[in-house]
Amino acid sequence: MDWFAASDYWLSRLVLQRALAGIYLVAFVSAALQFRALIGSRGLTPVPLFVRRVPFRASPSLFHWRYSDRLFAVCCWAGAALAASVAAGAADAVPLWLSVLMWAALWLLYLSVVNVGQLWYSFGWESLLLEAGFLAIFLGNARTAPPVLVLWLLRWLLFRVEFGAGLIKWRGDRCWRELTCLDYHHETQPMPGPLSWFFHRLPKPLHRVEVAANHVAQLVVPFGLLLPQPVATVAAAAVIVTQLWLVLSGNFSWLNWLTIVLALAAVDSSPFAAPPSYDESPLWFVLLVCAVAAVMLVLSYWPARNMISRRQQMNASFNTLHLANTYGAFGSVTKLRHEIVIEGTDEERLTEETRWKEYEFKGKPGDVRRLPRQFAPYHLRLDWQMWFAALSPGYALGWFEPFVARLLEGDPDTLRLLRHNPFPQSPPAHVRALLYRYRFTTWQERRETGDWWHRTLVREYLPPVAAAPEKGTDRTG
Known part of the structure; x- marks a missing residue:
């Protein structure tokens, strides 16, 4: 043959x-x-x-x-x-x-x-x-x-x-x-x-x-x-x-x-x-x-x-066995970068003087002085979804608030997905999320500050949330 x-x-x-x-x-x-x-x-x-x-x-x-x-x-x-x-x-x-x-x-x-x-x-x-x-x-x-x-x-x-x-x-x-x-x-x-x-x-x-x-x-x-x-x-x-x-x-x-x-x-x-x-x-x-x-x-x-087809789909499967799929990426390119920065505090009562500490993710941008790392071919699934969530709150439906709840619990499995937990001894009293506009620094900014990123606060993404005593979720703003 x-x-x-x-x-x-x-x-x-x-x-x-x-x-x-x-x-x-x-x-x-x-x-x-x-x-x-x-x-x-x-x-x-x-x-x-x-x-x-x-x-x-x-x-x-x-x-x-x-x-x-x-x-x-x-x-x-x-x-x-x-x-x-x-x-x-x-x-x-x-x-x-x-x-x-x-x-x-x-x-x-x-x-x-x-x-x-x-x-x-x-x-x-x-x-x-x-x-x-x-x-x-x-x-x-x-x-x-x-x-x-x-x-x-x-x-x-x-x-x-x-x-x-x-x-x-x-x-x-x-x-x-x-x-x-x-x-x-x-x-x-x-x-x-x-x-x-x-x-x-x-x-x-x-x-x-x-x-x-x-x-x-x-x-x-x-x-x-x-x-x-x-x-x-x-x-x-x-x-x-x-x-x-x-x-x-x-x-x-x-x-x-x-x-x-x-x-x-x-x-x-x-x-x-x-x-x-x-x-x-x-x-x-x-x-x-x-x-x-x-x-x-x-x-x-x-x-x-x-x-x-003029209505071409990208990355779609036509059967449940994922055989003979269609592929493609970046049919549209985001012009501005937004990042969700999650912060916590151990203070029970919130004031304008409350000190917030940032959670750091392994791959997605956070600390402006941190050079992005190489992770591929390993896939950081939470970090990727955080990018989508920053594009639109619709991408965060069903998982983002449970994620915040896990941070308030100090859940070990969830914390292992992060690079840095600012509350290693006990969970925070409150957690919030802020939306920032990120951009790469210029050559001059890089030389003067040592930063890889420059960020500007856009708005509050999720108001401060406190751990619920038993049922529901209390929010304090």
């Missing part, structure tokens, strides 16, 4: 699978370390309440049958251990059928997490990991040549990621067409990185070049992925370079890293190393891959239709 095998891609498959398993590892560890405060039994949006409200068919997950914090932790750490073993080569050291089951277990476990994760897991890279992880089930292992059909499905996935992102920009905010979006983006993106200040301060003509290059990378280069070699490899290299530029300029969880991994499916590795000899792929595997390819071809109708 020469048509089925693509031996020249053996090295690309090897690196792709190991790197994908590494991303799975990050995803499972991220879930394990953050779930108790976010979606645990006493979380801000508890899984038990969600599964009682949403039926299994709408969000397939193992946790519809049974949920406990201990079981969720076991699943996350089991997924992390399995991902680590696959990254180390375990799936290549076992028979093909067992390798398929290992990859399927990773996908099923993470699907179960995402489908009960609610707003904390509503990001495009969650669906992207699930779709890539599903296709990896059928990539084979060291005992079989890479299936050409799966490699093409991975290329098609990468095409949708890149071309979808390019279309949503071109159709969206006019600043993309005017080549001015990067005058704002590095400063207003959800979670700036350690180099974002420097990217923002690049000359504006260079920003124009960046935007133009991005249009080429996302609207032209993806078609090269579908062409014969060596064009496909050159296109993949262009995607990788573009994504590394994005890695340097911000924190977007594992989105950029996973896109780089997907690009490997278009890289012909034969010039780098001769392929090994393989046994013929077993018939059951060939039939399975063909069936999966047929299903994915049918499911691709919806994302393909979405891309050519």
Whole structure:
């Protein structure tokens, strides 16, 4: 079955699978370390309440049958251990059928997490990991040549990621067409990185070049992925370079890293190393891959239709298994950065002289003297939602006030999501939230003050709240 095998891609498959398993590892560890405060039994949006409200068919997950914090932790750490073993080569050291089951277990476990994760897991890279992880089930292992059909499905996935992102920009905010979006983006993106200040301060003509290059990378280069070699490899290299530029300029969880991994499916590795000899792929595997390819071809109708639609959606799933999704980001660019700063005080009686102390988050801007940190590919879910909440109070519905209540309780799980708790001995008596306008300092301001940010108070976001004695929530303003 020469048509089925693509031996020249053996090295690309090897690196792709190991790197994908590494991303799975990050995803499972991220879930394990953050779930108790976010979606645990006493979380801000508890899984038990969600599964009682949403039926299994709408969000397939193992946790519809049974949920406990201990079981969720076991699943996350089991997924992390399995991902680590696959990254180390375990799936290549076992028979093909067992390798398929290992990859399927990773996908099923993470699907179960995402489908009960609610707003904390509503990001495009969650669906992207699930779709890539599903296709990896059928990539084979060291005992079989890479299936050409799966490699093409991975290329098609990468095409949708890149071309979808390019279309949503071109159709969206006019600043993309005017080549001015990067005058704002590095400063207003959800979670700036350690180099974002420097990217923002690049000359504006260079920003124009960046935007133009991005249009080429996302609207032209993806078609090269579908062409014969060596064009496909050159296109993949262009995607990788573009994504590394994005890695340097911000924190977007594992989105950029996973896109780089997907690009490997278009890289012909034969010039780098001769392929090994393989046994013929077993018939059951060939039939399975063909069936999966047929299903994915049918499911691709919806994302393909979405891309050519004038009402293009971005980061949407058309089925509950997160297969054949549509992708895209930053169809509109925020021009001003607002941040919610949460403060507490241990004073029982509030006056104009009350001394407030700030809570510090791990990733999102707070202390103006603190250089933004690098966290990607790790995903700080609370920090990201705080960015959305600053855009509009509507994004904070259902979780922000419970979050404040946890701070008033001194909840250990919630406090572990923060960088600094100003009340280590006992919880505060009151907590409030203020909305600030943040901007990067200029070169001169940076030299004079040492600050990375300049901030101006806009308004009160949440008036002072006191811990309720038993029922309800008392507010004192």
